[in-house]
Amino acid sequence: MSMVMTGAAWGYDGGDVSNGGTVSGAVKLRGDAPASRKLEVTKDQEVCGKDGKVSQELVVSPDKGIRYAVVSLTDIKKGKKAAGAAVELNQQGCSFQPHVVVVPAGGTLDILNNDGILHNFHTHSTLNPSINKAQPKFKKKMSEKFEKPEIVKVSCDAHAWMSGWIVVAAHPYYAVTDESGAFKLENVPPGTYTLEVWQESLGKVAREVTVKPREETKLTIELSKK
Amino acid sequence: MGGLQTTVREDAPDLSFEGERVKPDWLFDFLKQPHTIRPGLRARMPDFRLTDEEALALTEFLGTLRERDAQPLPESMKYSGTISREYREAARLLTSKDYLDCFKCHVLGDKTPGGKPQEWAPDLIKAATRLNPDWIIRWIQDPPKYQPGTRMPVFFPDKDSGPEDILEGDEQQQIAALRGYIMSLGDGGRSSQAYRAAKESYPEVTAAMGRSLMVKLNCVGCHNVATLPDGKRVGPSLAHEGSRVQRAWLLGFLRNPTVITPGYDLLGLEARMPNFRLSEAESKALADYFEQHLVDTTLSKDPVGDPEATGQLAEQGERLFEEKECRSCHRIGSKAGGIGPVLTGARDKLKRGWVHAFIRNPQHFLPTTNMPNLKLTEEEARAVGAFLVAP
Numbered sequence: 001m002s003m004v005m006t007g008a009a010w011g012y013d014g015g016d017v018s019n020g021g022t023v024s025g026a027v028k029l030r031g032d033a034p035a036s037r038k039l040e041v042t043k044d045q046e047v048c049g050k051d052g053k054v055s056q057e058l059v060v061s062p063d064k065g066i067r068y069a070v071v072s073l074t075d076i077k078k079g080k081k082a083a084g085a086a087v088e089l090n091q092q093g094c095s096f097q098p099h100v101v102v103v104p105a106g107g108t109l110d111i112l113n114n115d116g117i118l119h120n121f122h123t124h125s126t127l128n129p130s131i132n133k134a135q136p137k138f139k140k141k142m143s144e145k146f147e148k149p150e151i152v153k154v155s156c157d158a159h160a161w162m163s164g165w166i167v168v169a170a171h172p173y174y175a176v177t178d179e180s181g182a183f184k185l186e187n188v189p190p191g192t193y194t195l196e197v198w199q200e201s202l203g204k205v206a207r208e209v210t211v212k213p214r215e216e217t218k219l220t221i222e223l224s225k226k
Numbered sequence: 227m228g229g230l231q232t233t234v235r236e237d238a239p240d241l242s243f244e245g246e247r248v249k250p251d252w253l254f255d256f257l258k259q260p261h262t263i264r265p266g267l268r269a270r271m272p273d274f275r276l277t278d279e280e281a282l283a284l285t286e287f288l289g290t291l292r293e294r295d296a297q298p299l300p301e302s303m304k305y306s307g308t309i310s311r312e313y314r315e316a317a318r319l320l321t322s323k324d325y326l327d328c329f330k331c332h333v334l335g336d337k338t339p340g341g342k343p344q345e346w347a348p349d350l351i352k353a354a355t356r357l358n359p360d361w362i363i364r365w366i367q368d369p370p371k372y373q374p375g376t377r378m379p380v381f382f383p384d385k386d387s388g389p390e391d392i393l394e395g396d397e398q399q400q401i402a403a404l405r406g407y408i409m410s411l412g413d414g415g416r417s418s419q420a421y422r423a424a425k426e427s428y429p430e431v432t433a434a435m436g437r438s439l440m441v442k443l444n445c446v447g448c449h450n451v452a453t454l455p456d457g458k459r460v461g462p463s464l465a466h467e468g469s470r471v472q473r474a475w476l477l478g479f480l481r482n483p484t485v486i487t488p489g490y491d492l493l494g495l496e497a498r499m500p501n502f503r504l505s506e507a508e509s510k511a512l513a514d515y516f517e518q519h520l521v522d523t524t525l526s527k528d529p530v531g532d533p534e535a536t537g538q539l540a541e542q543g544e545r546l547f548e549e550k551e552c553r554s555c556h557r558i559g560s561k562a563g564g565i566g567p568v569l570t571g572a573r574d575k576l577k578r579g580w581v582h583a584f585i586r587n588p589q590h591f592l593p594t595t596n597m598p599n600l601k602l603t604e605e606e607a608r609a610v611g612a613f614l615v616a617p
Contacts (some may be wrong), residue, residue: 042341043330118327120379132370134379136326138389157377158330160345 012171014081018060019213027069027197030224033060039161041094043208048094048159055171056099057163065181066223068100068165068176069199070151073173073185074206080187082172086110086143088153089164091119091135096154096164100176100200104169105149111135111142117158121154128168132157152197197221197226235457235604237269238448240373244288245294247372248366252356253288254421257281263356265346266334266377272500274443279431282424284445286438291451296364303398305359309406316393317407320400325389334414347378351412362405379565443498460500466591468521470584473513475575480509522591525583534611543613550600552610566597573615 039053059067082104090097090112103109113119113135122132127148135142146152149170156162167174175183188211195209202223211217256316258281260271276284309317321328331339333349353362369378384386388397425431426564438455440446447457467476504512547553555566572581585607588597602610 041347044340118330122377122379123343128371130374132376132379133383134326134381134390136381137324139387157379158327160341 011077013078014172015078015221017187017189018078018081019190021190021211021213022184022216023073023188023195023209024182024184024216025219025221027066027071027177027183027199027223028220029058029060029064029066030222033064034058034225041159041161043159044094044117047115053095053161054207055161056095058199059179061180062182065177065179066182066199066202067179068098068179069177069181069183069202069223070100070102070165070167070195071175071177071183071185071195071197071221072169073171073188073193073209074196075194075200076171076173076188079189080172082107082169084104088112089166091115091121091156092158093160094102094119094159095162096156100165100167102167102174102176103123103146104161106145109144109146109166111144113137113166115141119156120158122155122157124155125219126150128152137151151191153200195219195221197223199223202226228588232448234269234448236375237267238450239264240272240450241288241445242290242450242452243291243293243372245291245449246293246358246360248288248356249358249417250285250289251419251421254281254285255418256356257284258420263348263352263395265348268344269448269521270502272502274498274500278420278424279428280439282421282428282431283433283436283439284466285421285436286431286433287440290433291453293364299363300398302326303363303402303405305405305409308516309403309410312393313403313406314401314410316400319392320389321407325392326404331377350408354409354412355417357408358407359409362408363401366401366404372475396481399549419534463592463594464520466520466522466580468516468519469525470577470580471575471589472514472577473517476513476516477509480504480512481506522583524590525579539609540612542606543609543611546602546606546610547613550602569614576615579612580617582607585610 011109024125036059037055037057038051039055041050041053056068061067084107086108087101087103088110089101092112092114094115095194101109111121117136118137119135120133121135121142121144123130125131127150130144131144133142133144146166146168147167152166152168154164154166167176173185173188180198190211190213192210194206196204196206198204202225205221205223207219208222209217209219248256257274257276258272258278262270270398274280294429320326323330328350329337329339330348331345333339333346335349335351339346357365367382367521368380369376370380382397382401385397388395388400393399393403437454440451444457444460445451446454447460471479480502481498481504483501487554552566557568557570559570582604584591586604587601588595588599
């Protein structure tokens with residue numbers, strides 16, 4: 001492969017995959033789900049809403065599926081090509097939509113503001129340069145690039161309750177769990193990998209997973225409150 | 227950033243370019259009488275009870291902290307001292323909700339933004355008195371460059387970032403209009419004459435003196451200054467403060483810290499306990515914390531007086547105090563003493579049980595102390611305790 005492509009700098013080689021398998025399953029909470037924390041909307045209530053906002057820091061379904069957990073294969077070196085399309089993060093109703101967004105390393109994140117009020121986009125990163133840019137009413141779209149894989153917290157200082165996460169992905173095998181806690185990583189070259197699950201308030205766990213040609217490997221990963 | 231890692235250190239403004247930022251006459255007044263500028267910060271700038279000479283030295287030193295490689299501002303952005311009608315109208319639009327919405331966060335005199343005080347940004351009416359006009363330009367251009375982590379965002383990251391329909395979309399002019407507007411607010415930038423007066427009274431004071439004072443007072447314990455070493459812990463150990471001092475004394479001290487005990491210098495402590503202007507409730511909360519958590523578990527929770535202490539025991543203690551030459555280090559009242567803490571007023575300050583326990587084994591309570599273990603018997607230690615603190 002001589003083409004420069006997204007993720008190449010991180011020791012990942014993207015190309016065609018034959019005989020790929022699937023890793024799917026769910027991330028679940030061990031123990032009881034805590035009551036969700038109410039967010040206090042202190043400003044711009046006509047746009048942001050008055051009450052009813054709850055923290056997305058730990059969203060658990062009735063059967064204990066955890067939403068917004070990030071599942072990835074940490075040691076995959078070769079596999080499918082990364083998607084090239086820009087990813088969107090919307091500052092909408094004074095929350096970040098989606099709460100957790102995956103952007104390929106070197107890829108572009110489009111940050112939208114259709115709220116019609118002042119927001120800002122403030123990242124709290126370690127490896128990537130930190131960004132703190134205003135997004136006034138008249139700036140409906142800004143674009144930012146993230147070069148180095150890491151998970152970056154994002155906040156809006158104009159609205160203290162707003163928080164979200166940007167997952168800068170080293171390769172295409174990242175998934176964010178849905179409202180039932182389910183995830184699916186498709187077209188994975190057969191082999192044995194380390195599967196890592198990260199969740200903002202529960203931390204990380206790792207598991208070994210073996211992918212067989214054209215087969216689906218299912219697993220449930222449990223996280224618990226420390 | 228090495229050294230101390232604390233919330234206060236994260237909060238305290240970076241002073242590396244303080245000479246660019248603030249006017250010396252404002253800074254002198256602020257050092258003499260610190261007050262809240264940034265309502266959003268958890269930390270509080272305390273009052274160090276600086277003399278005019280000290281405040282002048284610090285002002286002169288901070289004035290030398292400039293940005294060496296700063297590009298000079300273009301001629302069109304130099305401050306003229308007034309604001310044109312065009313700039314005033316542009317600034318009115320720019321600061322409004324439809325554009326930069328400055329007052330979503332900034333206070334403007336008695337007009338406060340929504341939300342809680344912790345979410346507010348500095349009062350722009352006071353900015354003109356405090357800030358150098360050129361600094362306002364540089365700050366608006368790139369706030370995180372000067373204050374990493376600041377909540378003030380970059381509004382003009384590139385040539386296309388300003389609104390097209392104001393001042394023909396020219397970002398430099400938009401920033402200059404904002405600066406002109408900020409400088410026109412409030413009292414137009416007057417401050418007291420105290421700095422000028424101090425300069426006349428103390429012509430010998432130099433920036434170098436301020437530099438050493440910054441280190442000695444441990445200003446760098448909270449503030450980052452690129453050209454100074456990081457701060458250290460400089461206060462006395464508070465590990466057993468709840469066992470050591472009486473509540474009434476502590477409450478009084480917290481609300482109005484006395485000048486440093488001369489002896490502290492010789493314990494390697496050059497710092498000065500500053501006045502945090504604590505409210506009564508705050509000082510009570512601190513005293514509660516000291517009494518519940520900063521205690522030595524080998525002592526009873528509230529070491530009270532020695533019930534058997536008599537006038538005779540106290541007299542024996544006084545004799546021992548002379549014999550053991552305690553006075554060569556400790557001063558009491560007007561009688562001479564040396565390197566140890568002054569013991570005048572010990573009876574209003576120290577808990578009774580603490581004194582004789584400490585005398586018997588100083589290193590147990592304060593591993594770094596210079597106080598020798600005099601190998602007194604329990605009886606002798608009680609006698610000295612009775613002399614120092616018995617009612």
